[in-house]
Amino acid sequence: MALVTGIVLVAGARACFWSDRRLIRNLLEEAAAEASITGRETPIERMAGAARVARFFTEDAMIRLDQGASMVGGRNAIMGLAAQMRSASGPLRVSVQDVQITLNRPATATARLTVIVSGADLGGRVTAAREVSVALRKESGAWLIGGVETVSALQRPK
Amino acid sequence: MTISRMLLGRRPKITLIRIVVLVTVSYLTFGHLLLPVRGEGISMLPTFRNGELGFVNTLAYVRKPPQRGDIVAIRIAGGRLMYVKRVIGLPGERLSIANGRVRIDGIPLAEPYMVGGSDWDLDEVKLGTDEFFVIGDNRRMAIQNHDFGMAARERIIGKVLF
Numbered sequence: 001m002a003l004v005t006g007i008v009l010v011a012g013a014r015a016c017f018w019s020d021r022r023l024i025r026n027l028l029e030e031a032a033a034e035a036s037i038t039g040r041e042t043p044i045e046r047m048a049g050a051a052r053v054a055r056f057f058t059e060d061a062m063i064r065l066d067q068g069a070s071m072v073g074g075r076n077a078i079m080g081l082a083a084q085m086r087s088a089s090g091p092l093r094v095s096v097q098d099v100q101i102t103l104n105r106p107a108t109a110t111a112r113l114t115v116i117v118s119g120a121d122l123g124g125r126v127t128a129a130r131e132v133s134v135a136l137r138k139e140s141g142a143w144l145i146g147g148v149e150t151v152s153a154l155q156r157p158k
Numbered sequence: 159m160t161i162s163r164m165l166l167g168r169r170p171k172i173t174l175i176r177i178v179v180l181v182t183v184s185y186l187t188f189g190h191l192l193l194p195v196r197g198e199g200i201s202m203l204p205t206f207r208n209g210e211l212g213f214v215n216t217l218a219y220v221r222k223p224p225q226r227g228d229i230v231a232i233r234i235a236g237g238r239l240m241y242v243k244r245v246i247g248l249p250g251e252r253l254s255i256a257n258g259r260v261r262i263d264g265i266p267l268a269e270p271y272m273v274g275g276s277d278w279d280l281d282e283v284k285l286g287t288d289e290f291f292v293i294g295d296n297r298r299m300a301i302q303n304h305d306f307g308m309a310a311r312e313r314i315i316g317k318v319l320f
Contacts, residue, residue: 097236098236114235114236114239115235116235116236129234129235129236129239130234130235131234131235131236153232153233153234153235153241153309153313154232154241154243154292154305154306154307154308154309155289155307155308155309156305156306156307157280157281157283157307157308158281
C-alpha cells in the first residue's frame with residue numbers, strides 16, 4: 001500500500017513538473033510571438049501589442065542587457081519599451097530556440113534559451129540572435145517572467 | 159532494362175545500403191563533427207575574409223585544450239551562431255595590450271599573422287582557470303567595433319579549418 005502510494009505521489013509530482021515545463025515553454029513561445037512586429041500596425045494596435053507583451057511579465061520584472069549596461073525595470077517600463085520598438089522597427093519575427101528549463105522550487109524557475117530576431121522583409125534572414133537567461137515566477141497559478149538577462153559569449157575586459 | 163535497374167544497378171540492395179551509409183556519414187560529419195561556417199565581418203582579416211567558407215572541427219579539443227594561436231569557433235547563441243576568433247591568452251595568464259602590442263605575463267607575444275600596426279590599448283587582465291582570451295586578427299579597425307574578450311572553455315566549440 002505504501003509502495004503504491006509512493007508511486008502515485010512520484011508520478012503525480014513528475015506530471016506536475018512536466019506540466020510546468022510545458023507551460024513555461026508555451027509562455028516563452030507566446031511572448032516571442034507577441035513581440036513580433038508586422039510593420040503594418042496603427043498607433044493603437046502598437047500600444048495594444050505592447051500591452052500584450054507586458055502582460056507576460058511580473059510587476060517588478062527587470063530586463064538587463066549587455067552585462068547590465070542597459071536596464072529596464074517594471075511592467076510599465078517594459079510596455080513603454082515594447083511600444084517604442086514597435087514604432088521604430090519594420091516587420092520583425094521573434095522566436096525562441098533551444099529552451100532549457102530548470103524548476104528551482106514549486107513557484108520559481110529559470111530558463112536558458114536563444115532569442116532569434118529575423119527580418120520579415122529580408123527573406124527571413126536572421127538579424128540578431130542572443131542567448132538569454134530568464135527568471136520566472138508563478139503568481140496566482142500562472143507563470144510570469146520576472147527577469148531577462150542577456151548572456152554574453154565574450155566577456156569584454158573593462 | 160527497367161528503370162529501377164538503371165537507377166540502382168544490378169544489386170539494388172547493396173546500392174540502397176550504400177546510399178543509406180553515405181547519407182548517415184554525411185549527416186554525422188557535416189552536422190555534428192565538421193561544421194561548415196561562413197565568415198561575416200572583417201574582424202579576422204586577412205586570415206578569414208567576409209563570406210569565406212571554413213569548417214569547425216568539433217573533435218579538435220576532446221583530448222587537449224585550445225592552444226595559443228588556434229583559430230576557434232565560440233558559440234554565441236543556439237547551435238549555429240558563433241564567433242571565429244584567435245586564441246592569444248590561456249587560462250591563468252595575465253594579458254595586456256599597449257600600443258597594439260600584446261604582452262602575456264609581461265612578455266611580448268609574437269604575432270606573425272598580424273598585418274600592419276595597431277594602436278590598441280588594454281589594461282592588464284587576469285584570465286580565470288577556465289578562460290581563454292580570444293581576439294580577431296584585424297586590429298587596424300577601431301577597438302570599440304571589434305568583439306573580443308574572455309571566452310569560457312565550454313563555449314569553444316572547436317578549431318576552425320580552412
